[in-house]
Amino acid sequence: MLDERLNTVLSYVEGPTLLDIGSDHAYLPIQALKKNIIKKAICGEVVEGPYRSSKKNVAQYGYTNRVDVRLGDGLEVVEPTDQIDTISICGMGGPLIASILEKGLQTINQRPKIVVQANTYTYPIRKILQAFNYTILNEKVVKDKHHYYEIIVAELSDEQINYTEQELKFGPVFLKRRDELFIDMLRRELEHQQRIEAQMRLGSSLDNIKQIELKISELKEVIQHEG
Known part of the structure; x- marks a missing residue:
């Protein structure tokens, strides 16, 4: 069921x-x-x-x-x-x-x-x-x-x-355990944000691009973290 x-x-x-x-x-x-x-x-x-x-x-x-x-x-x-x-x-x-x-x-x-x-x-x-x-x-x-x-x-x-901002965004347990599916999910989201960034560079405002760049940076930080 x-x-x-x-x-x-x-x-x-x-x-x-x-x-x-x-x-x-x-x-x-x-x-x-x-x-x-x-x-x-x-x-x-x-x-x-x-x-x-x-x-x-x-x-x-x-x-x-x-x-x-x-x-x-x-x-x-x-x-x-x-x-x-x-x-x-x-x-x-x-x-x-x-x-x-x-x-x-x-x-x-x-x-x-x-x-x-x-x-x-x-x-x-x-x-x-x-x-x-x-x-x-x-x-x-x-x-x-x-x-x-x-x-x-x-x-x-x-x-x-009291969770940190990173824990609120990505999950305190996820960040600690770093399960394979969690990292896969973040990689997919990173690719999505990078595609958005590429489109934005064709005509969006600098502020909007900076917001996307921040998201990309945060995702890369978690994905590449070595604990």
Whole structure:
């Protein structure tokens, strides 16, 4: 049922209760229940179509009494009596995930683990996690065909979290471990930025070129780092 991306997310989920935002047919909660990772789940959908699809899928698998599918915006679906152990948000851009966390985390009374899978631009996610004093436990890149997906796992810390700008941009765990897929992802991004730079030199302003040059320099620094 799950692809490698969501199976990786599943490996970080802890129960007994999962809150899955943007659930997309409720595949992740259903699989978590089948594997006895959780006892119950809440699925949040902001659009009517996916909401109905999730409810239908939950019913087909016989989990209507264990999965509560709710229609609402982000973490607004959480009720005061809910006890959430893990929040998962998958398949969205980094800025949208960050916005959902920023608007909703202050209303969550518990200390849930957070597992997110971003399609693009993870910097704002790390900024928000730091702002709410979440420490990043794990980071992993999953490649599907030509796409690279970043997964970030975090938990609330009792100590003040302060990441460097480089850690916020590239990931503290990624920078430490330097996994092969992470470096491959950066190399691909470097090639992309170099193509943009070449196009810009045909007619863009100096300021725009300098911004691209900075990105290229930062990418090269991480790729070429010898630790």
